[in-house]
Amino acid sequence: xxxxxxxxxxxxxxxxxxxxxxxxxxxxxxxxxxxxxxxxxxxxxxxxxxxxxxxxxxxxxxxxxxxxxxxxxxxxxxxxxxxxxxxxxxxxxxxxxxxxxxxxxxxxxxxxxxxxxxxxxxxxxxxxxxxxxxxxxxxxxxxxxxxxxxxxxxxxxxxxxxxxxxxxxxxxxxxxxxxxxxxxxxxxxxxxxxxxxxxxxxxxxxxxxxxxxxxxxxxxxxxxxxxxxxxxxxxxxxxxxxxxxxxxxxxxxxxxxxxxxxxxxxxxxxxxxxxxxxxxxx
Amino acid sequence: xxxxxxxxxxxxxxxxxxxxxxxxxxxxxxxxxxxxxxxxxxxxxxxxxxxxxxxxxxxxxxxxxxxxxxxxxxxxxxxxxxxxxxxxxxxxxxxxxxxxxxxxxxxxxxxxxxxxxxxxxxxxxxxxxxxxxxxxxxxxxxxxxxxxxxxxxxxxxx
Ligand SMILES: Cc1cc2nc3c(=O)[nH]c(=O)nc-3n(C[C@H](O)[C@H](O)[C@H](O)COP(=O)(O)OP(=O)(O)OC[C@H]3O[C@@H](n4cnc5c(N)ncnc54)[C@H](O)[C@@H]3O)c2cc1C
Ligand code: FES
Ligand code: FES
Numbered sequence: 001x002x003x004x005x006x007x008x009x010x011x012x013x014x015x016x017x018x019x020x021x022x023x024x025x026x027x028x029x030x031x032x033x034x035x036x037x038x039x040x041x042x043x044x045x046x047x048x049x050x051x052x053x054x055x056x057x058x059x060x061x062x063x064x065x066x067x068x069x070x071x072x073x074x075x076x077x078x079x080x081x082x083x084x085x086x087x088x089x090x091x092x093x094x095x096x097x098x099x100x101x102x103x104x105x106x107x108x109x110x111x112x113x114x115x116x117x118x119x120x121x122x123x124x125x126x127x128x129x130x131x132x133x134x135x136x137x138x139x140x141x142x143x144x145x146x147x148x149x150x151x152x153x154x155x156x157x158x159x160x161x162x163x164x165x166x167x168x169x170x171x172x173x174x175x176x177x178x179x180x181x182x183x184x185x186x187x188x189x190x191x192x193x194x195x196x197x198x199x200x201x202x203x204x205x206x207x208x209x210x211x212x213x214x215x216x217x218x219x220x221x222x223x224x225x226x227x228x229x230x231x232x233x234x235x236x237x238x239x240x241x242x243x244x245x246x247x248x249x250x251x252x253x254x255x256x257x258x259x260x261x262x263x264x265x266x267x268x269x270x271x272x273x274x275x276x277x278x279x280x281x282x
Numbered sequence: 283x284x285x286x287x288x289x290x291x292x293x294x295x296x297x298x299x300x301x302x303x304x305x306x307x308x309x310x311x312x313x314x315x316x317x318x319x320x321x322x323x324x325x326x327x328x329x330x331x332x333x334x335x336x337x338x339x340x341x342x343x344x345x346x347x348x349x350x351x352x353x354x355x356x357x358x359x360x361x362x363x364x365x366x367x368x369x370x371x372x373x374x375x376x377x378x379x380x381x382x383x384x385x386x387x388x389x390x391x392x393x394x395x396x397x398x399x400x401x402x403x404x405x406x407x408x409x410x411x412x413x414x415x416x417x418x419x420x421x422x423x424x425x426x427x428x429x430x431x432x433x434x435x436x437x438x439x440x
Contacts, residue, residue, distance in 0.1 A: 001301035003283060003347040025345060029325055032343040035302040036323040045301060049348050073337075095413020096391070097340045098325055181412030182326065 002044035009053040009131075012158060015046055017133040020155035022046040026054075026069055027101035029094070030110045054105065054160070063127075063163040068105025072117075075104065083164060085120040085171030085190050092116055092175050095182050105159045108144065111151040111209075118145070118210035119190035119202030120173055127163040132156045138163065145209035169193045170279035172272035175204070176264045178255075186256040189244065189268040193276045197226040201269075206248035206261045213247035216240050216269065224277065232277040237270045244269035287349045289313060290359030296346070305349045306330045306341035309356060317357040317386045321415075328414030329387040331394075332356045338394040340413075357386035360393060369393050372431035373424075380418035388414045392428050401432055 004022060006012040016022060022044035025031050034040040048054055054069030057079065064082060066075070072090035076099070080087035093099050093116050107117035108128060121128075121141040128144045130137050130153060141162070144151050153159065173190045177183030188204035199220040201213040223236045250261035285308060286295045296312040304323070309315045309332070319329035323342045330341040333355040341356075360367040366374070369392050379385050388411065395402055395410040402410065407428050416424060 003301040003345070005347060005350070025348070028343045028345055028348065029340075032304060032345060033324045035345075036304060036342060041302075045345060045347070047345065047348050094325065095328065096394075096410055097328060097331055097338055097413045098343075100337045101339045101343060181409070 001042065003047065004044055005047045005050055007050050009051050009160075012046065012048060012051050013131060013133050016158055017156045019044050019046070024048055024109060024158060026103045026106040026109070027071065029098050029102040030106060048105075048158070060163070063165055065129075065161050065163050066104060067161050068108070068159040069103050070105075072099035072102050072104070082166040083120075083124075083171070084167055085123060085173050085192060086117070086164065088171070088173040089116045089120045089175075089188075089190065092173070092185075092188075098182075104162060108151070108159055108162070109153070111145055111149050113145075113148055113207060113209055114184050114188075114205040115210065116173075116175060116185060116188060116204065119188050119204040120171065120192075121162060121164065122202030122210055122212050123171070123190040123192040123200035124164050124167070125200060126165075129160040129163060130154075130157045131160045132158070136160070142212055148208050167192065169195045170276035172276045174268045174272050176268065184255065187248075187250070187261045187264045187268065189265055189272060191269070191272040191276055193280050195226075195280065197221055197224075199224075201244060201247075203244065203248050203265060205255075206250040206265055208249070211247060211249075213244045213269075216243035216247060219243055220273065229281045232274060237273050240273050241266035241268075241270035283347065285346045285350050287352050287354055289315065289354045290356060299346045301345075301347065303346045304342050305332070305334075305344040305346050305354070308346045308349070309341060309354070315356055315358055319383055319386055321383065325413075326415065327384070327387070328391060328411075329384050331387040331390040331414065333390065333394070338391060357389055360389065367393065368434055369396065369427075369431045372427045372434065376423050376427035376430050378419060378423040378427035384414060384416040384418075388416070388424060392431065395428070396432055396435060400436060402428070 023042040024046045054067040057066040072093045075090040107115040126141045127138045170193045175185045175188040185205040190202040192200035199217045203211040245262045245266040250258040285299045321327045321329045325340045332341045
């Protein structure tokens, strides 16, 4: 095995072009588990932790550009005000040790349907920036995932950053698991309310990929009392939950049954809508 | 490959390191520092918690090559010579050590918590230690140890 440690982004892209079989290594919280258990024996590891660009975030054309190597702990500490949904999701990842090391880029790289970073990126309409020596492309996160643990990322590409609009209004994230810490989601849900009258959604762990719930979004946009900022009709919240549940395509697995996941999603969607609506009207 | 890094303030070097090897393995098997424990090798138990450039991480999930040139502090680096660190003292005094396997990781995690928060609430303590598993104590004595270490530190620096 080779261990490649490019010091700059240009070197990292060149290394990946020269060695498309090299496995990128960021926080290692997915990759090292596979190596420790000899589930994977890559020809080369491409350590990205020395590339300064990946660890930075900044504002760019009204969007927040978050380097793929920014840890969950830093998202919570540095971006909680402008991206409360993503920060809430980051806070539910693993343990402090995992959040200190694990990155959003690694979450996308693994492309697990259960990745907690994905629902808030879907709900906010984030873009994923992919780069190679051939050039740079920006993919809407909804088009990034192609199947369980599969994405549009090519062999010679690396994830550079995600671009997320700062929250225009309330954002929520909720996750069901067997404990309050250290759990892979049985189901998760992220919501964004945009005060001009639209809604974003993201479903985790209840389909082959993370999903949006477009019908639920359209329903909420049409039915919520945006102008009056009146009380949320419980029947609207209930129906929103049903539409979110209907958008999922869960399976039975060791963590839960499909039926339980659907039911849970309905509850999470109803609850997060209730919280977010009262935040908007506060 | 050769990996050189600073461990507990001293520059250390390890040879013939496998490229996929973890920092934990290098510390325990190549540098003779068995304080950090290996229990799960998958980030679940926290018994391998060390500082990497001042950040608490699971050493089992850091590739050795990622630690090259960096600053590592293990549980062995917390005591001042023969004098136990106050967090270690508190674990002993509170009866928070039974078999002791989880203790080194917990000591580093508690050290990290108290660096950030001198007077943590109970929910803060629970959240900070959520990634450290103990099969013996039932955790109550560990919470006592954290409260004791925090209270003693506050008495010393009023
Ligand atoms: C104990 C434990 C608990 C966990 N709990 C959770 C949880 O609650 N929620 C959750 O979502 N996840 C959880 N995880 C999984 C993991 O922490 C996350 O998926 C994390 O985001 C991975 O990031 P990383 O930087 O550690 O990735 P790595 O392990 O370094 O990499 C992950 C994948 O992404 C690729 N990759 C990394 N960076 C790039 C890049 N810039 N470009 C292209 N490819 C890249 C790697 O090649 C690899 O395929 C947990 C893991 C552990 C060990
Ligand atoms: S051995 Fe590293 S977390 Fe268990
Ligand atoms: S004292 Fe035995 S595992 Fe904690």
